[in-house]
Amino acid sequence: xxxxxxxxxxxxxxxxxxxxxxxxxxxNEALVHQVVVAYQANARQGTRAxxxxxxxxxxxxxxxxxxxxxxxxxxMTSSPLWRGGGRIFPNxxxxxxxxxxxxxMYRAGIAAILSQLAREGRLAVVDSITVEAPKTxxxxxxxxxxxxxxxxxxxxxxxxxxxxASRNLANVLVVEPRYADPLSxxxxxxxxVTKAAVEQLKEMLA
Numbered sequence: 001x002x003x004x005x006x007x008x009x010x011x012x013x014x015x016x017x018x019x020x021x022x023x024x025x026x027x028n029e030a031l032v033h034q035v036v037v038a039y040q041a042n043a044r045q046g047t048r049a050x051x052x053x054x055x056x057x058x059x060x061x062x063x064x065x066x067x068x069x070x071x072x073x074x075x076m077t078s079s080p081l082w083r084g085g086g087r088i089f090p091n092x093x094x095x096x097x098x099x100x101x102x103x104x105m106y107r108a109g110i111a112a113i114l115s116q117l118a119r120e121g122r123l124a125v126v127d128s129i130t131v132e133a134p135k136t137x138x139x140x141x142x143x144x145x146x147x148x149x150x151x152x153x154x155x156x157x158x159x160x161x162x163x164x165a166s167r168n169l170a171n172v173l174v175v176e177p178r179y180a181d182p183l184s185x186x187x188x189x190x191x192x193v194t195k196a197a198v199e200q201l202k203e204m205l206a
Contacts, residue, residue: 018118022201048093053078125195133161153193155174
């Protein structure tokens with residue numbers, strides 16, 4: 001598989017050889033969907049909580065007499081059938097949303113996404129991404145010159161200057177290969193990979 005090598009103006013100058021095992025896989029939509037959903041589910045926190053019939057504020061007095069009213073019999077206002085009553089199966093803070101995905105499946109899903117991005121022309125290679133100082137405007141100007149407004153950068157090494165310059169850009173994310181997640185790969189319009197990061201991805205996913 002050959003990937004485009006971009007210069008600082010965002011123009012393709014040549015081609016770079018990339019491993020077929022990572023960048024030329026068949027697209028498995030079901031696997032990619034499972035990996036993305038699992039990643040989102042595993043990021044959820046159990047912070048929601050609801051009250052059951054024993055926890056809502058209520059009176060234990062019988063609302064009305066048992067017979068003769070024509071209403072369904074009722075013992076107290078905390079019944080889940082009543083407005084303001086407790087929930088039958090309330091959400092709890094300790095609820096576990098985790099999905100299990102095997103390492104082999106996860107790696108195959110990442111490789112399938114990278115391969116599809118390469119086929120769609122949304123993935124390209126650059127020699128390196130660096131900034132001289134930790135200033136957002138320097139990195140923003142670099143991406144503007146390349147014609148990129150939404151980009152995920154997979155760099156072999158993220159130094160302090162690059163990290164600090166990128167963290168305040170809304171549609172830019174700079175990560176090392178080990179932190180490249182399936183959701184970010186799908187979300188951003190363009191993915192830039194440095195030459196050294198291509199080799200790291202090969203070691204991780206091939």
